[in-house]
Amino acid sequence: MSVLLLADHDKGELSPATARLVAAASQLGPVDLLVVAENPDNIAAAAxxxxxxxxxxxxxxxxxxxxxxxxxxxxxxxxxxxSASASSVGKDVIPRLAAKLDIQPVTDVVEILGPNRFTRPIYAGNALETLTDPQPKHLLTFRASAFRPAASxxxxxxxxxxLSVNSAARFLAAHRTESDTPDLATAQIVIGGGVSVGSAEGFQLIEKLGKTLGAAVGATRAAVxxxxxxxDWQIGQTGKIIAPDLYIAIGISGALQHLAGIQGAKKIFAINTDAEAPLVKIADVALIGDLFEIVPQLIAELEKHGLKR
Incomplete structure (x- = not known):
């Protein structure tokens, strides 16, 4: 069964998520990758x-x-x-394509059980649904963080x-947050800050810890x-879904929408003043105390042991 996969890219570079998407799509058959871009050469070469x-x-x-x-x-x-990524682009494009082809899409796939059997999260990630798609053609979006990347x-x-793909829409401008931290959706270590951080200045402390660990930085919806x-730092049901090896949650109580976005995390380390917070209760390790005292000490210890980046 042949698969057409839309490549994920941004700012003229192939996204690390694409290798994960290829690993997922390869379970269904040979993968042909499609790159749609104004300047596609570097993207195509990497793909x-x-x-x-x-x-x-x-x-x-x-x-x-x-x-x-x-x-x-x-x-x-x-x-x-x-198929495409279950990112903002995939969520925009695949429903449009489904309407044009009159096909019901299967979205947010986290596991492939067969040529037409898939697993996806439902109820804000609180349950997993296994379904069979009887349609002769499948439209799929994959949650990239659920799959290990393909090799190079x-x-x-x-x-x-x-192809004649003229668009009536016209691109006007892009408003971006410049950052040298790893991609949030595919990072191995992610540090998240909650509304308890208190201010944009307070988040500079979170960013400093992120740079020390070489980690991506995210935030709850309330903080955003x-x-x-x-x-673009938002983690959760209405933000980015992550599956890092380590998630450090700082000042986050753990609303259901946020927990839905971090269920793929292998280890959770929480820093919070509330020992009864939902996220603290599910954390593998928790430090109870003031984040503005704990985080500077944590950074100092990491730098003392040569982890400054």
């Missing part, structure tokens, strides 16, 4: 190195939801499965496609809504 990719197909077009959807629609008839070392051919952290 061709991922093991399991049969061919990289390139469409040079504006990176709007409409042009991406049109590109997928033009190629969809060749494949039994069309491949040399897949790159094919430039001449309060203006303490940017939107």
């Amino acid at each position: 061709a190195q991922i093991a399991g990719v049969r061919i990289v197909q390139v469409v040079k077009a504006a990176e709007t939801a409409e042009s991406i959807t049109n590109s997928l629609e033009s190629l969809a008839q060749r494949y039994q499965s069309v 070392g491949n040399a897949a051919p790159v094919e430039n496609l001449d 809504d309060a203006g303490y952290a940017p939107n």
